[in-house]
Amino acid sequence: MIEISNLHKSYKMGANKLHVLKGINLNVAEGELLSIMGSSGSGKSTLLNILGMLDEADEGSYVLDGVPIKNLNEKIAAKYRNKFLGFIFQSFNLIGYKTALDNVALPLYYQGHSRGERMDRAMSYLEKVGLADWAGHLPNELSGGQKQRVAIARALASDPKVLLADEPTGALDTKTSYEVMDLIQEINDEGRTILVVTHEHDIAQMTKRIVNLKDGLIIEDTVVSQVRALENV
Amino acid sequence: MFDLDRWEEIFETIRKNKLRTFLTGLSVASGIFILVILLGIGEGMRNGIAREFEQDASNLIFVFPGVTSKEYKGLNPGRRIQMKNEDYNQILRLYGDRLDKTASLYQNWGQVLNYGKESGSYAVHGSFPAYQELENMSLTAGRFIDINDLNNSEKTMVIGNRVKLDLFKDEDPIGKMVQVSGVNFKVVGVFTDPGGERDETRAVVPITTAQRAFGGANNIERLYLTLKPEESFDAAVAASTQFSTELEAFLKERHTVAPDDNSAIHINNYLENAKRFFTLMDMMRLFFWGVGICTIIAGVVGVSNIMLIIVKERTREIGIRKALGAQPLSIIGMILHESIFVTAIAGFLGLIFSLTLLEFVGPAIETQYIYNPTVNFTVAINTVVILVFAGALAGFFPAWRAARIKPIIALRDE
Numbered sequence: 001m002i003e004i005s006n007l008h009k010s011y012k013m014g015a016n017k018l019h020v021l022k023g024i025n026l027n028v029a030e031g032e033l034l035s036i037m038g039s040s041g042s043g044k045s046t047l048l049n050i051l052g053m054l055d056e057a058d059e060g061s062y063v064l065d066g067v068p069i070k071n072l073n074e075k076i077a078a079k080y081r082n083k084f085l086g087f088i089f090q091s092f093n094l095i096g097y098k099t100a101l102d103n104v105a106l107p108l109y110y111q112g113h114s115r116g117e118r119m120d121r122a123m124s125y126l127e128k129v130g131l132a133d134w135a136g137h138l139p140n141e142l143s144g145g146q147k148q149r150v151a152i153a154r155a156l157a158s159d160p161k162v163l164l165a166d167e168p169t170g171a172l173d174t175k176t177s178y179e180v181m182d183l184i185q186e187i188n189d190e191g192r193t194i195l196v197v198t199h200e201h202d203i204a205q206m207t208k209r210i211v212n213l214k215d216g217l218i219i220e221d222t223v224v225s226q227v228r229a230l231e232n233v
Numbered sequence: 234m235f236d237l238d239r240w241e242e243i244f245e246t247i248r249k250n251k252l253r254t255f256l257t258g259l260s261v262a263s264g265i266f267i268l269v270i271l272l273g274i275g276e277g278m279r280n281g282i283a284r285e286f287e288q289d290a291s292n293l294i295f296v297f298p299g300v301t302s303k304e305y306k307g308l309n310p311g312r313r314i315q316m317k318n319e320d321y322n323q324i325l326r327l328y329g330d331r332l333d334k335t336a337s338l339y340q341n342w343g344q345v346l347n348y349g350k351e352s353g354s355y356a357v358h359g360s361f362p363a364y365q366e367l368e369n370m371s372l373t374a375g376r377f378i379d380i381n382d383l384n385n386s387e388k389t390m391v392i393g394n395r396v397k398l399d400l401f402k403d404e405d406p407i408g409k410m411v412q413v414s415g416v417n418f419k420v421v422g423v424f425t426d427p428g429g430e431r432d433e434t435r436a437v438v439p440i441t442t443a444q445r446a447f448g449g450a451n452n453i454e455r456l457y458l459t460l461k462p463e464e465s466f467d468a469a470v471a472a473s474t475q476f477s478t479e480l481e482a483f484l485k486e487r488h489t490v491a492p493d494d495n496s497a498i499h500i501n502n503y504l505e506n507a508k509r510f511f512t513l514m515d516m517m518r519l520f521f522w523g524v525g526i527c528t529i530i531a532g533v534v535g536v537s538n539i540m541l542i543i544v545k546e547r548t549r550e551i552g553i554r555k556a557l558g559a560q561p562l563s564i565i566g567m568i569l570h571e572s573i574f575v576t577a578i579a580g581f582l583g584l585i586f587s588l589t590l591l592e593f594v595g596p597a598i599e600t601q602y603i604y605n606p607t608v609n610f611t612v613a614i615n616t617v618v619i620l621v622f623a624g625a626l627a628g629f630f631p632a633w634r635a636a637r638i639k640p641i642i643a644l645r646d647e
Contacts, residue, residue: 055641093549107558
């Protein structure tokens with residue numbers, strides 16, 4: 001599903017050049033649930049941004065579902081993001097003045113679906129995350145866990161190949177974190193590829209494979225036996 | 234355009250920021266308001282001046298002599314020019330085919346008019362029947378002097394309304410005798426003059442009678458001439474200017490005046506004056522447009538500024554939308570749509586308000602120089618075009634900026 005090789009990325013910080021990714025090689029198969037770990041500054045967020053086409057690598061190749069991702073202009077990047085990827089953020093990033101339902105329906109709007117279909121599909125995803133009763137509420141009327149579940153429903157709405165989650169539990173307490181991880185595991189069980197960036201070991205243990213990053217290089221790549229989140233709730 | 238979601242979003246943002254939207258709209262609405270009012274006043278001034286010139290026959294050429302200021306052919310300067318009946322007759326012979334209405338005038342200032350015990354000092358004008366139209370007098374009673382009065386040197390008299398009020402009070406003056414320097418004149422009519430009271434303290438008698446009764450010999454003081462009508466205003470001005478030049482040359486030669494002596498013969502060409510005023514008016518209208526457009530530009534800059542703030546505020550939202558697959562074009566569309574919507578609504582409100590004001594208050598304005606200020610349909614359409622253009626302009630730069638924001642940076646924005 002994802003094939004990257006020899007990926008480099010550096011940022012200019014004034015006169016200095018900050019080399020963040022120093023040659024990353026990573027293959028992710030379809031249906032994997034993978035966590036990327038590392039301390040802050042290890043380059044894990046940069047890697048995720050490049051995978052999410054929010055940023056572009058300086059060097060190396062990136063193939064997503066057989067499509068080489070390079071020389072993207074804004075327009076094509078937007079199209080690919082919409083078609084291939086779903087994002088889950090630490091700070092949820094819901095649009096404040098839109099209801100839960102409208103937030104979930106937004107990616108479908110950019111896919112060009114009719115209003116009726118958008119609403120139907122958005123509603124079914126809200127049901128899936130257990131928030132059908134909250135469809136008409138604004139984000140600030142929801143708890144943190146509920147917001148993240150709305151965000152997950154939104155990420156799923158466009159039926160993406162890969163879900164990218166950047167510290168999805170970073171702003172949540174332990175119990176809520178596990179509930180969210182349970183939902184992510186459920187989605188993975190249905191066969192969807194998911195990448196989770198985290199620095200929490202217990203969260204990483206709930207995935208199937210852990211990739212450890214340090215100073216812009218992969219230092220460890222292990223398959224783990226998955227801990228089901230539900231057992232810990 | 235009929236994208237329901239986009240409309241919904243615009244209403245959403247507007248609802249969230251009522252005051253900001255109101256202030257934005259106000260700057261555009263006031264811009265349009267000022268533009269329309271200025272244009273209305275410009276039109277009103279044009280109408281007012283046009284009406285001023287309508288008062289006297291508007292293509293009137295008016296000749297009166299003065300004193301020479303230059304020595305010419307052995308004649309000393311300081312010589313007073315006196316026109317004679319022959320001047321008038323010669324002009325009719327030479328230029329008759331181009332002239333429409335003509336009159337010469339022999340006038341006596343400060344003649345005492347007596348009727349019974351009442352008396353007063355008035356100007357007595359000896360002239361022709363055409364004098365009525367040339368001076369734009371209208372009769373309230375009786376008739377004006379006619380050609381028979383002239384041919385027979387009848388002692389008939391038409392008096393101004395003021396004279397009638399002074400001498401006759403409520404009495405009907407028609408057929409009554411008024412004595413001037415011992416000569417009895419029969420009153421045949423009463424006139425009013427749009428020029429007002431001053432022009433109504435006059436009495437008009439046949440020129441033949443006046444010259445004979447007041448010792449005027451064959452002297453005349455003034456000439457009133459109008460030319461035959463032309464197709465257009467510009468053609469009329471051209472013909473009138475041409476005629477004035479010829480007439481001046483003719484009179485100067487006849488009275489042995491230096492061709493470059495400007496004080497001996499005065500020719501007052503109303504049409505040329507009118508033309509000058511209309512040119513001035515056109516300049517003023519251009520100026521009003523300029524001021525109006527500048528006001529709108531100020532409004533547009535205000536809207537742009539506010540749209541930039543909106544974009545700044547919504548940076549994160551734009552980042553989210555981009556992460557979810559929004560194309561740059563759809564972001565531009567979203568911002569442009571909002572700014573065009575706000576400026577258009579505000580602009581139309583300004584337009585409607587100003588047009589209503591002109592419609593209801595306009596006719597009530599009764600000053601000498603502003604009359605019936607209106608804005609015509611074409612101007613209203615132009616204003617609308619300017620408006621939509623302004624809205625697009627106000628939205629474009631912020632939208633362009635928004636579309637260029639990188640999602641990764643936008644998402645980091647707190």
